[in-house]
Amino acid sequence: MCGQLRVKTLFANGKRLTAWPLRVTYLPLAGGETQVLVRAPKALFKRAVHRNRLKRLMREAWRLHQHELVVPMQVAFNYMDRTMQSYQVVERAIVKSIRKLNENNDSQSVDS
């Protein structure tokens, strides 16, 4: 996912959920392809190496589990812990957040 405008609208209008150590901001799409964004803030990690590492872990976990997401949406994974976590922890968080995204979407469709 890229483009200043799209990112801005996602963070302005998107909903949030938490799956430690990630905070997920998402916005369901009517159609099209799912767009993803990963973030490791400079405020939390001073060194570029650490930020790169975390973004790679998040991307890798997403790559292996992206097919589990049912409905297309815009998703932003935001790393928010101050310590470096292992791949296992990140993977668990990604899986959990995908499950939550699916649940939320189901309940929404039921309501409407």
Add this chain to the structure above:
RNA sequence: AUAGUAGGUCGGUCUAUCGCUCGCUUUCAGCGAGAGGAAAGUCCGGGCAACACAGAGCGACGCAUCGGUUAACGGCCGACAGGCAGCAAUGUUUGGUCACUGGAACAGCGACGAAUGGCACCCGCAAGGGUGAUGAAACGGCUACACUGCGUGUUGCAAUCUCAUGUAAACCCGCGCUUGAGGGUGGCUCGCCCGAGCGGGAGGGUAGAGAGCGUUAGAAUGGCACAGUAAUGCGACCAUCCAGAUAAAUGAUAGACACCUUGACCACCAAAAGUGGCAAAAAGGCACAGAACCCGGCUUACAGACCUACUAUUUUU
């Protein structure tokens, strides 16, 4: 053997599965390439680009023993002198001129040997004088400025160029159109040049792509000679063409090996401590750190391993 000094090298390897970026090809696939010694800090110096040409004077800034080295440097190499630290190997620090002008400091004297002050003794009513011993501290300067010599045009790849998209060539105010606003030249002046628009307000629009951009043939990289004490040169010989992302590729998982720490146990010893040997199982660890136009330096960070030279002490021959 122990302790230390200086310089240098390396800084994980392999396999399987699933991926990422770039290139090529016979393109639903295959093959090849894919982070560092500091890629970092952005502190110096260049290349490169733009400013029409890149001139002169003044100023400003930087550097300052001597020689060498280089594309260049405030870097590097070698040498000299003084201070400081160390038993030593060595490390560290300082190094133009003060003749003239100004400032601070400064009585005068002084290796032909030390003024003054303090001390002791003697003379004198006193002021003071004489003799003697002890003896901290000193080199011919310091700082700023000035002078002398050398160097520097400015801005930086968000430079710069091209294409595409879109709007308002509209509105208001001020100045100007050769008797010339404004600009190039951002420290100033002169000189040179461009010149019909320029500055401000409110408002409207765009913010995508490509080149620059990858050691596509050079200050190129890696060997090997040669010259030199060395930095470095020579390119004489051989080999090679080597990351190129842009919400920013170079990764994830599993296993094996290597390395480091702890270490059952064994030997010496009466025992403990200590020293030496072996190093299974197990546990833990495996640094600093991620290219962004490209090079040469400097500085800082760094687990651990290895190599070379030298110094001191002890023992043995």
